[in-house]
Structure formats: C-alpha cells, structure tokens
Amino acid sequence: MFTEERLDEILNILNSEGKVKVKDLSQKFNVTEDCIRKDLKQLEHNGSLKRTYGGAIQVRQSSQLYDISEREKIDISTKSIISKKALELIEDRETIFLDISTINILIAKALLASKKRVIVVTNMLEIANILSSSNDNITVVVVSGVLNKPLNGFVGATANDFIKKYRFDKSFIGSCGVDAFDKSITTFEIEDGITKATIIQSSKKTFLVMENKKFNVDGNYKFAAIDDINAIITDEKPTEQIMEILISNEIELI
Structure with a gap:
C-alpha cells in the first residue's frame, strides 16, 4: 500500500x-x-x-454564531426530521419547555398542527407567537426577562428566577455542539447557557435536539455535561465511538 x-x-x-x-x-x-x-x-x-x-x-470545528433569522434557513429538512421525532414524545397534559432553538420553532409548529393538550413554557418570542394562534388545547406561558434580540428570546437572571418556579415534565434544549469525548454540551452566549442549565435543573426529563453534524462542532461556553441530559434527538446515528460513550453514560439516542 x-x-x-x-x-x-x-x-x-x-x-x-x-x-x-x-x-x-x-x-x-x-x-x-x-x-x-x-x-x-x-x-x-x-x-x-x-x-x-x-x-x-x-x-473539531468551531460553530459560527448567527442570528436566529439566519439559522432558521439552514438544514430545514434535517431539523424537520428531528422535530417530528420530538412531537411523538410529547404526551397530553404535560408541561414542556421549548428553549431558544430553531428546531424548537419547528416543534412548536408541529404542536400547533396537532390536537395535543399541553402547557408550553418558552423563553423564545417566535415560539410564543406561533402558539398564540392555537385553540384552547395549548396553554402558552412566556418567560419574562431581558430580551436578547439576536436570539429573539429572554435570558438572564430574571428569566432564570421565573424558570426555577416550574417543574417541567420534559424540556427540549438546543445547542451549538456536543463533544462526546469531553462530555460537554456548548453554546455561544453565556447568559443563554446559564438559562439552558436552569431549564435542565427544573426538568424531570431533558431532550437535547440537534443535527448529527453537531457532534463535531463546539461552541465556546459549556452549559452542561452529557450526563446532565436524558436523551438526544437527532437525524442519524453518530460514529460507533460516540455511540459507545452515549450508551456508557445511559444517554438514549432517538
């Protein structure tokens, strides 16, 4: 050779x-x-x-920070696959949290088209706007706080205090990247990361929603470790090595 x-x-x-x-x-x-x-x-x-x-x-690549309006235009078909999987996990009369994430925008749209009766708590304005046109089957609770305009959502101390008062059945969290070998989950905005960590702490079960490619991408702020979550919803399986790490940490891949 x-x-x-x-x-x-x-x-x-x-x-x-x-x-x-x-x-x-x-x-x-x-x-x-x-x-x-x-x-x-x-x-x-x-x-x-x-x-x-x-x-x-x-x-590993460093993820580029884009405004939500720009990220919404990327990987639409892949994100749709993930949002459909997430919808199947949401049961009637649950209280769920949809955080700042373009995938969660699609989950909100899927919920709107469904007949599921749920309470949705969110810190993202676009998700609140989407669900505001729902019938009585969806109750929308919007987190208050300081508006981060590029993220189109509320983060920071006031938002975190609001979130701590809840106990969510399920939360769906977005991220910029996951390093399975380092066991880190990252984002860019520090305040966004602290708010995401607060959501996880207030949830009975946490699902990370992300494209498979993000297993090879990093943000610059670690807000959680992979053993802080229960499952990852993605479009396809990662490498065997990453799968072994997820299994050893009892992380379900959906």
Missing part, C-alpha cells in the same frame, strides 16, 4: 470511529509504530486531525 493510500484509509477510520490508536494502525497496515506516528504528524500538519498520546482524534 502506498503512503497516500494509507493516509486516506487512516482518515476514513478516524471519521468512522472518532479516534485512532497508533498500535492498532500499526497492526492493521503491518508497518512500524514509528511509521504511523509520521503519518499522523503529516496529517496533523495538513490540518486533518489532532494528535494525542498514543493516537489521534478528529479536528
């Missing part, structure tokens, strides 16, 4: 499993461990991976 072919295969394994080990690659390709280390060094130089002790991991 030529060097370039081996490098391509290493990247294929890395993309599939999330990380690689020098010892395993040495045995697989029947070359020395020093040879594999040189391969990994070259791939790191190319920006294809990040070397670690005994191996390498994927290079």
Whole structure:
C-alpha cells in the first residue's frame, strides 16, 4: 500500500470511529509504530486531525454564531426530521419547555398542527407567537426577562428566577455542539447557557435536539455535561465511538 493510500484509509477510520490508536494502525497496515506516528504528524500538519498520546482524534470545528433569522434557513429538512421525532414524545397534559432553538420553532409548529393538550413554557418570542394562534388545547406561558434580540428570546437572571418556579415534565434544549469525548454540551452566549442549565435543573426529563453534524462542532461556553441530559434527538446515528460513550453514560439516542 502506498503512503497516500494509507493516509486516506487512516482518515476514513478516524471519521468512522472518532479516534485512532497508533498500535492498532500499526497492526492493521503491518508497518512500524514509528511509521504511523509520521503519518499522523503529516496529517496533523495538513490540518486533518489532532494528535494525542498514543493516537489521534478528529479536528473539531468551531460553530459560527448567527442570528436566529439566519439559522432558521439552514438544514430545514434535517431539523424537520428531528422535530417530528420530538412531537411523538410529547404526551397530553404535560408541561414542556421549548428553549431558544430553531428546531424548537419547528416543534412548536408541529404542536400547533396537532390536537395535543399541553402547557408550553418558552423563553423564545417566535415560539410564543406561533402558539398564540392555537385553540384552547395549548396553554402558552412566556418567560419574562431581558430580551436578547439576536436570539429573539429572554435570558438572564430574571428569566432564570421565573424558570426555577416550574417543574417541567420534559424540556427540549438546543445547542451549538456536543463533544462526546469531553462530555460537554456548548453554546455561544453565556447568559443563554446559564438559562439552558436552569431549564435542565427544573426538568424531570431533558431532550437535547440537534443535527448529527453537531457532534463535531463546539461552541465556546459549556452549559452542561452529557450526563446532565436524558436523551438526544437527532437525524442519524453518530460514529460507533460516540455511540459507545452515549450508551456508557445511559444517554438514549432517538
């Protein structure tokens, strides 16, 4: 096998499993461990991976911060899949929380079209506006506080105090990214992150709603660990390595 072919295969394994080990690659390709280390060094130089002790991991992307109005236009079909899965989990007479998330906007629209009788608490203006046209089957409670205009929602101390007075049956939380290896769930806005953490603490069961691609993306503020939530609703399964981490932490994948 030529060097370039081996490098391509290493990247294929890395993309599939999330990380690689020098010892395993040495045995697989029947070359020395020093040879594999040189391969990994070259791939790191190319920006294809990040070397670690005994191996390498994927290079994680930094999510870009966009206003809600911009994010609503991205990955619509994928987010629709996730919102439909979420709707199936909502039962009559439950009190649920929909936080600031473009997926939660779609969940709100799905709820509006359904006949489910629920109480929806939200800190996002667009979700409140969508559900304001519902019949008597949906009671809408809007969190008060300081309006974050780019997020189109209320975050901060006043919002958190309001949220703490509730005990939600289920909450649906958005995020900028999840690092399963670091066990971190991130967002960009610090106040948004603190509010998300408050929602989780006030919930009997918490669902993270996110596209599969966000397993490889990070925000810059960690608001929770993966074992703080109960399940992740996404469009498709992540790598086997990430699946193993989720299972070991008793995180359901939906």
